[in-house]
Amino acid sequence: MMTRSRSTGSRQLPVGALVALTLVGATACVEPQLGEDPADYFSDGEYGQVQDPIAFSTTPYDFTGEVPIEDVKALYPDEVVWFGFSPGEPYPVSGDCDPERDWDQTVPATLNELPAVIEGVVTTHPRYFQKVTVCGIEQRYYGSYTLEDASGGILVLKDSRLAEFDIGDRVRIKVRGIMKNFDSLAVLSYSEEEVINRPDERIPVHFEEVERHFSASEDVYQVRRVTGRVVLEPTNQNFNEMRLQSLEDPSVEWLVSLDAELGRRGVGPKLGEVVQVTAPVINSFGVRLLITALGQLERIEE
Known part of the structure; x- marks a missing residue:
């Protein structure tokens, strides 16, 4: 009659596993090698507005x-x-x-x-x-x-x-x-x-500053400049349409459209801000100014 012996309470590990555990333990004791400090080469930077100057x-x-x-x-x-x-x-x-x-x-x-x-x-x-x-x-x-x-x-x-x-x-x-x-x-x-x-x-863009309502016969496709307070804020809910009220005559208001690209960037002024717009006049669902570059819009400090 043959009998088999069984060891109880312990289990032998393969030699490869013992080597791996030894290496892990050794690695845990080694301090990591850090790279150079980026602050030695780079500053914290500065925040600023994107500029798009137009003459x-x-x-x-x-x-x-x-x-x-x-x-x-x-x-x-x-x-x-x-x-x-x-x-x-x-x-x-x-x-x-x-x-x-x-x-x-x-x-x-x-x-x-x-x-x-x-x-x-x-x-x-x-x-x-x-x-x-x-x-x-x-x-x-x-x-x-x-x-x-x-x-x-x-x-x-x-x-x-x-x-x-x-x-x-x-x-x-x-x-x-x-x-x-x-x-x-x-x-x-x-x-x-x-x-x-x-x-x-490049040639400086000619403009005429006005304080009157826009006229389809006098202004369309020509550059005009107006300064006013934002009484309708441009958003993606109103097709980026803005309305300005003249500072000189509250009865005079102008429509202004930001193109879709600027609208997506969220650069439109907020309600109550005073801005100066220098841009061509178009006749599309009303006679209005069309802004397609940041340089056509300037915020005025009161």
Whole structure:
């Protein structure tokens, strides 16, 4: 008869486990090697506001392109929706190009005055979003901007936010097609933009300071400066719309819109603050100033 012996009260560990425990114990006794103190090389830093300086001037522009911008705007008829193209590049659809508008006809005009070379100073950062319908087809323009010369200003529709120019640059384009969309007068088709100046030679943006209500006929697509108290704070609940009340005449108020990018960054002033805005006037759901850069907005200490 064979019997098996069993040891009780103890269990032998494998040799590998004993070695591992020995190494762990030895490591626990070693002081960790710390790196160098970052404070020896870096300071605590400073908090500050992002700056986006823009040069402004009360001196009017003294130039136009081959054709003044106001001469191009004179081509627009008194219509709600309208398109006009140069004879060499007509719209590809003849007759009524938007038959869905059964209460009216949309027949693109042929304009012998086009193409026309215009030239002006960019007064809006090319990031203004516009959604328009061109002959029944919805188009989205993410990088639109305003252009102003000695005669006046106009809106230029641009589909891309990538641009080689900014506020204060002098830009030349050859206009091939224009459109009217309710209250907006815009350049629809044109040659590639040509920047006349170097980045370090930007032109100070001309402005006129006003204390009156805005006028669609006198102010749209031109830069105006107003100073007032915030009586409606811009938020994402009101499409970043702000209302300012004149400090001189409380009966005068101005609408101001921050573009979506600035609205998301939360840079809008608070209720009761006094601010100065220098920006182009647009006519979109009311005549208003359009802010697309921080340099167009200045807080005033009382």
